[in-house]
Structure formats: structure tokens, C-alpha cells
Amino acid sequence: MTSARLAAQPAAWADSSVVVEVWRETMAIADVELRKLFRDPTELFTRAVQPVLWLVVFGQVFSRVRGIPTGNVSYLAFMTPGILAQSVLFAAIFYGIAVIWERDLGIVHKLLVSPAKRISLVLGKAVSAGFRGVMQAIIIYLIAIALRIAIRWQPLDIFAVLAGVALGSAIFATFSLIIACIVKSRERFMGIGQVLTMPLFFASNAIYPIAIMPGWLKVVALVNPLTYLVDALRGQMIVGGESVHGYASDFGIMIVIFIVLSAIAARLYPTLLR
Amino acid sequence: MTATLNNAAAAPTGFAIETEALTRVFSDLMAVDHLDCRVPYGQIFGLLGPNGAGKSTTIKMLTTLLDPTSGSAKVAGFDIVAAPAQVRRSIGYVPQMLSADGGLTGEENLLLSAKLYAIPRSERKPRISDALEFMGLTESGRRLVKTYSGGMIRRLELAQAMLHRPTVLFLDEPTIGLDPVARHTVWDRLRDLRQNYGMTILITTHDMDEADELCDELALLHRGQVAAVGKPAELKARLGPDATLDDVFAHFSGGSIQEGGSYRDIRQTRSTASRLG
Numbered sequence: 001m002t003s004a005r006l007a008a009q010p011a012a013w014a015d016s017s018v019v020v021e022v023w024r025e026t027m028a029i030a031d032v033e034l035r036k037l038f039r040d041p042t043e044l045f046t047r048a049v050q051p052v053l054w055l056v057v058f059g060q061v062f063s064r065v066r067g068i069p070t071g072n073v074s075y076l077a078f079m080t081p082g083i084l085a086q087s088v089l090f091a092a093i094f095y096g097i098a099v100i101w102e103r104d105l106g107i108v109h110k111l112l113v114s115p116a117k118r119i120s121l122v123l124g125k126a127v128s129a130g131f132r133g134v135m136q137a138i139i140i141y142l143i144a145i146a147l148r149i150a151i152r153w154q155p156l157d158i159f160a161v162l163a164g165v166a167l168g169s170a171i172f173a174t175f176s177l178i179i180a181c182i183v184k185s186r187e188r189f190m191g192i193g194q195v196l197t198m199p200l201f202f203a204s205n206a207i208y209p210i211a212i213m214p215g216w217l218k219v220v221a222l223v224n225p226l227t228y229l230v231d232a233l234r235g236q237m238i239v240g241g242e243s244v245h246g247y248a249s250d251f252g253i254m255i256v257i258f259i260v261l262s263a264i265a266a267r268l269y270p271t272l273l274r
Numbered sequence: 275m276t277a278t279l280n281n282a283a284a285a286p287t288g289f290a291i292e293t294e295a296l297t298r299v300f301s302d303l304m305a306v307d308h309l310d311c312r313v314p315y316g317q318i319f320g321l322l323g324p325n326g327a328g329k330s331t332t333i334k335m336l337t338t339l340l341d342p343t344s345g346s347a348k349v350a351g352f353d354i355v356a357a358p359a360q361v362r363r364s365i366g367y368v369p370q371m372l373s374a375d376g377g378l379t380g381e382e383n384l385l386l387s388a389k390l391y392a393i394p395r396s397e398r399k400p401r402i403s404d405a406l407e408f409m410g411l412t413e414s415g416r417r418l419v420k421t422y423s424g425g426m427i428r429r430l431e432l433a434q435a436m437l438h439r440p441t442v443l444f445l446d447e448p449t450i451g452l453d454p455v456a457r458h459t460v461w462d463r464l465r466d467l468r469q470n471y472g473m474t475i476l477i478t479t480h481d482m483d484e485a486d487e488l489c490d491e492l493a494l495l496h497r498g499q500v501a502a503v504g505k506p507a508e509l510k511a512r513l514g515p516d517a518t519l520d521d522v523f524a525h526f527s528g529g530s531i532q533e534g535g536s537y538r539d540i541r542q543t544r545s546t547a548s549r550l551g
Contacts, residue, residue, distance in 0.1 A: 021392070028386055028390055029386075032378055035377075035382060040377070105372075105373055106369035106370065106371030106372070107375060109339065109367070109369040109371075109373065110369060111390070112338075113337045113362060113365065113367040114390040115363045115390065115391060115392065270339070
């Protein structure tokens, strides 16, 4: 029997640095998530419905109002990066539901008993959320082409859009994971998820500039991570679009938010079982 | 971590599992109450008790999922609080729920475990095919786990848990909801794991047959404490020549095994049973 052969060679632990270990574990988690996504990609297509409605119905109608100052771009082009950011937010914010589901199945138990570091479990989810976000971005690009919105096609711009989308997805997915660790039940999570998404969306620059907001809302918008995602996307996705805060601050702020959220999520993840 | 602490944590103890006044209090409930328990290397040891006796809480503490409120425990010679990382490398765990990922194939589930347990790339393939063969799943390795029967999922989980050859294997209600044939297969595989790899195996159960047939030694838990400990035959002999384990249990816990259990336990058991169909 082959078992006897292997019994003589106990698992030699791969001797590697923490960074290499975290990378390996993170990719292992992301790998299974993506395998499942490609096995059943319907989710990617159903998620395309909402942005189509926003752009084709809401966007087309609001373009005619001309009440919103959008600089030298059309309102439809102005809101396209906003709708991309919105679809990223809506997809990622319910990520925690899947984690609660995995907890109920005992998958989380098994992950937490393994030697994998907690931060790897969190980052693995973030990487797979980032990848889903990139798929969403591709769909929104296609919608934008169909609507004849002037897109920036320089490779660096496209790369920056995809990087921003991946980072934004990772932020909201990790935020969602934190909520899941706190509420621990699907019912409560659904309630909170619904309560959070609309305020995050409306208290941002997704469909109107911050400049025309009342003062109190400006304050909320400036602490809303979605604002920085929209700002970065707006400057890089559409011809004539401008970043108000500058890419360095947009990406810098998002990276800091992501690091803080990941650290919190890694601490809270084990409490999911209590 | 300081070197002294490390050395203290790694000191060999002679027991695979050793707890000292291990205690866990939930807000209003003493789930595990100064538990003292020793499991020698190479044993199949059963924690027996009704729902709510503290079995699952004990296993959660020993597998580092839950910190004790007070007291201490060592698993494979490592302190569960001071050296949780070493404990995790030394153990395997099969939760009560059927936890293999249904959206993945058997092989993919095993590959995930192999990566998380840091098994070197060159060893992953041979170990995975070996584990599949050991568990009689070679034919099904490339099928999605959601097409597996309950018994096959349990065996796949055992395959996952044995990949890294743990010193101690923990199983929470390993055969709950399985049909008799699948149940005996799981018992046989557990005996093989002990035989071939010298694994120490700790199971929780409230199934008297499982306790009687599979376990070398039992600890009867009652309200978070060990009410009695010994070999199944010894425990029965204490009560008389015709006593069964049910009698032993009734004697030490003052009630039938069927009683008790929180809503949560029952809900979990039912959902496991219904997943198994």
C-alpha cells in the first residue's frame, strides 16, 4: 500500500518567510473562490443588470436635465465611473453573507484550525473580491461602449481603472467581512447591508459632484471611501474626466483604509465562531 | 514570544492531550468546569455526553478556536494558549457539520488543505492521491463534492485531515447522520489512521455504539466535568455484569443520554442530518 511509503516521510514544513507564507495562503483561498466563480458565472451576468438600468434609464433621462455641473463632459459620461463604483460597492458589500454561510457549513472552523494566518484568510477573500470587481469593470466598459461614451483607451489608464476597482472591491468586501463577524447571522446581515449601501452611494460623488452638496453632506462624502474610488475612476476612465483630489491621494487613502480594515477583520475573524 | 516560553510550551509531556482545570465560562453558563483529562499517545479517546455537556466547547478550546477562561491544556506537547500555531500544525480537525466545499471537486478540497498546511509543492500530488486511495475515493476525486453521499464527504474530510499526518486528530460527532454501512467505514478508516500513522484520535459522540466499539477509553462529561473515565468495559463492569454504556451514562449523569441539549445544538444536529439526507 502506498500509504506505508509516505508514512516514512512526514510533511516537511515548507521553510519560508512570513510574506511568502501569507502570499501562498492568500492565493490558495482566492484560487478556490475563483474556481467556484468560473464554474457558475451566472452571478457575473445578473450583476450587470443594475448598472445597465442606471446608465440606460436613469442616465439617459438625467442627461437632459442639465442641472448638474459636470464640467466639460456629458452627464452620462460623468456618471459612468460612478455607476462602476456603485456596482463594485453593491457586489462587495454582501460578500459577508457568503462567509456567514461558510461558517454555518463548518468551512470557517476548518480554515481557522489550519495553520494559515488569519490575515491570509482575510486577504484571500479580498483578492477574490478584487477579481470579481475587475470582471464587473469589463462589463461596464462594454455598456459604456454601447452608449458611445468617450473612453480613455491608453493602457495605463485602463490598468489604473482596474487597479482602483480591485482595491475598492477589496475595501468593501473586507468591510463586509467585519460586519459579518459582528452580526453573525444572515438575516441581520441582510438588514444592515441594505441600510448601508444606499447611504454610501448617495453620500458620495458617484452621480453628482461634491461641490454642489450641502455642507454636512460634504463632510460625510469626504470620509466615504466610495468618494475616492469614484474620483480616481472619473479621472481615468472617461475622456475629459478629472480627479478632484488627485490620484496619489485617492489611491493613498484607499490603501490606508484597506490596511486598517484588513487588520480589524483579521482580529475579528476568529470571533465569527462564538 | 520569548525563548523560555517556547521551550516550556514544547516540553514533552508523555500525553497527546492533557488538560488542567480547563474552564470556559459563557456569560451565564459554565460550559466546561475545571476539566482534568489525559489522553495517551496512540489512543482513540471518546468524549461522551449529552448535548450541552461541554464536549464541543472542550474540542473548540483544544483546537485553538476558543480561549479558555482559566486553566490550561497541552496538545501534542504544545500549550493551546502560549503556542497555538504549533498546536494547529500538529492537529487535524473534522467538524460536526459536513464542511467539505460542495462547489469544489474532492481533489480541489484536498489541494486547498495541502496548501494551507504548507505541504511542499512536490509532495502535494502524491499525498493527495494517496489520501484519496486510503479513503476509497480515487474514482470520485474529480467530481464535485455536492454530488457525494454523506459517507463520502466524511471520508473526504478525513482525507483532508490526514494530508499533513497530524499527531492528534479531532473529530466532532464523526458519524452523526450516517447510515450504518458508512458509519462502519468511517470507524475502520479511523482505526487504520491510528494503526498506520500512530495518530491519537479524539472524538466527541453521544452515540453509545460508537463509544463502545471504537474508543479505547472514554470520558463521560456531565455539566462540563468528567463524571467518569475508563475503558468501556471497565465502566460497564463498575455497574454490574449486565450493564450497558447507557446504564453507565444514566448512572453518572443522573439522566438519559437523550435528554438535554440547547436549541442551537439540536438545530445544528438537525441541519447536519438533513444535509446528509
